[in-house]
Amino acid sequence: MIALAYSTAGVLVFATAALLIVLGALGVLAARNPVHSALFLIMTLFGVAVAFVAQSADFLAAVQIIVYAGAIVVLFLFVIMFLGVDRHDPIGVEPLVGQRAFAGVGAVLTTAGLIALMARAHWVTGATAVSTNGSPTTTGAANVKELGTAVFTTYLFAFEATAALLVIAVVGAVLLARRERRSDEEAS
């Protein structure tokens, strides 16, 4: 029925992406070992990349794999190994009574509220873009060109600000790592 209304390939791609995303996200929550959580996170990130390709955001899909799966998760794994915390996390204990139930109710309410809000707004809020007269975003090399033009003209100030943000983040990380060592030297 669904496959008749929409192209079979589109439905298959969505089903694959949804399966990867939801199973990976549940795996992050359920895994006792932090290393397994990180690997499930990679699964979710791949699912999101599939959804990006299906929605003609080709450049972002590549960046998603390279930056998220390639750099951020490796950073996570590096810290997990570095700290040696790849032992089992006590997942069964519940320090605050009823916390899990309240969190579940809150998460379900949030999700249901988001879906209800979007459904009331007929799934699209706002008008189509003025600059492109609502024509669909391009794919492939044209997508890179379109995104690059937007980032380096319309969003140039934000782009420069992120450059400053990255430098500050690197300096902050170095400071956080160094301070402890200096106090060690003073103590010894």
Next chain:
Amino acid sequence: MSVPAAWYLVLGAVLFGIGAFGLLTRRSALIMFMCIELMLNAVTLTFVTFSRTLGDIGGQATVFFVMVVAAAEVTVGLGIVVAVFRRRSSTSVDELSEMKG
């Protein structure tokens, strides 16, 4: 015809809910960071979906900036986790109770 945007929006909302639940229930700071990444990805998925339906490249540009901010956040956050671990030999947020009133 490709699948309607509503499916991807619901998927994003569900992913956000799962991430929020994990953030509220898990005790390890590392897992909580991963749950924040899940929630960020839910939002980026929604941005890209609206970018497609509204024909506006601004959504994709925003996702680009979200990725940069996520990278910076993880760098500093994991630096803090390492600093805390050196002092406390644990990444459990329950044991950080010095500020308790």
